[in-house]
Amino acid sequence: MTDQLVGAAPAAPPADPEAGAKRTARRRRWRLTGLVLLGWVAMFALWEYGSWWFGSRLLPRPLEVFQAGVEIVESGNFVTDFSASVLKTFAGFAVAAAVGAPIGYLMGRYNYWRAFFHDGVTIAGTIPAIVYAVMSLIVFGLSNLGPILAVALVSAPYIALNVAEGIRGVDKSLITMSEAFGRSSQQIRREVLLPTIVPFIFAAIRMCFAVAWKVEALTEVFGGRNGVGFQIRTEYQLYDIAAVLAWMFLFIVFMLIIERLVLAKSEARLLAWRPQERSSAL
């Protein structure tokens, strides 16, 4: 009997001094989850009501949209369209970075170039995205280049301004250090300036991403030859509103996943040296 007690003692959980605080935290988490669920339920209820009010031909019911989505996923051809849209979005970013980063570099490095570019770039950044979409359609008409141009036009000013900001904030003492050790200006550009601006390019791309893929899809709706926007146009011409909505929702979900996984992860990896990034990267 005594033996058993002695044997059991270590297995008993030690009194946790933080137990009270943990319980409170857990309760708060539950309450938050409950509210999130309630929000979803309310949204679907409103939607159901809306499709009853407008008629399900005009606004299909959630279940119909869900079924349309399942059909799209099962047919499998969404993969080509999604990857086409994503590729076009990233091609647009690439063009924007190729044009915007050098401009930003000049603006950050030299006051003359700053004077030259500043107003133009600022104005370009203020023009609404829809204007760029229309401009791209006018330039390229029915082509895959339109969406790429639209994304590039929307993003380039942000990238330029952010890179300029980054270059201006470069740690001058690191440049002095490099010179004292006889490093070439090419080495300084590669090892000091470039790493300084990478986080700023990322910040710009993340800032633009939300706008960029919407502009991309929009441009596809009017001028695309493939991609999600093109599918939305096709379904619209067939007057299949449920499919239009399904394509849209699938694309939103897909883009959110890309943003969370691809962008955030690659950023965390590239910026692993930053103390605040490290914890999330590991």
Place this chain on the structure above:
Amino acid sequence: MAVLTIKNLAKTFNVGTPKASRVLDDISFDVRGGTFVSIVGPSGCGKSTLLNIISGVEEHTSGDISLTSDAGGPARMGYVFQDPRLLPWRSVMKNMMYVQDDRSEATVSRAKKYLDMVGLAKNADFFPGQLSGGMQQRVGIARAFAVEPDLLLMDEPFSHLDAITARGLRAQLQDIWAQSKKTVVFVTHDVVEAVELSDRIIVLQPGGRIYEDITIDLPRPRRQTDPTVATLQAEVLGRLETMKAMSRTASAVA
């Protein structure tokens, strides 16, 4: 043989403008190979400016500087700054290699050797942000030694550290220097530190002239607890006080 020769060096900032100010005035001295020379003087007397001119980061207004290297060719220089100045996005080892001219195996093992000498061999793959301030400064010291410089410049490398860390690093610096026998020009405003480390102390006075050139002939390694070290420290400190008092009277008269 003299590694560094400076003749009638002068430096004026903002030449030809109303803001023109002479910071260094008629500085001449030379530094023999393998010696440890300290430059001390009150704040603002031009110590950092002198070091930057020697390293080539800053231009001088008049006078001559010549550097000779053992190998012939251009002289290699190492620089330890007041702050570590490491690339935050590169690991410790990559920081060590950044200032090297080649990636050969010999160079890599030399970088490792000096990292080991400052006790950071285990931290080669860390980012600077993962190290304490003192550890980062040690990387800065190892980095400068690892380029095997003909001339090693140090600008108040311990002034940002707490007293205990600074003392530990001073002892470490003495050890590394004793093994490598590099030629060092060491800037500090701390006379006690200068006496502990140097073969020779050059005292600059406000206005950027050499006030005194003191030879420190004490056996090494020197420890703070050694009474002869303490006596000499007190004496040099006394002379510096005299200089400050004199320059105050001089400026009062003028």
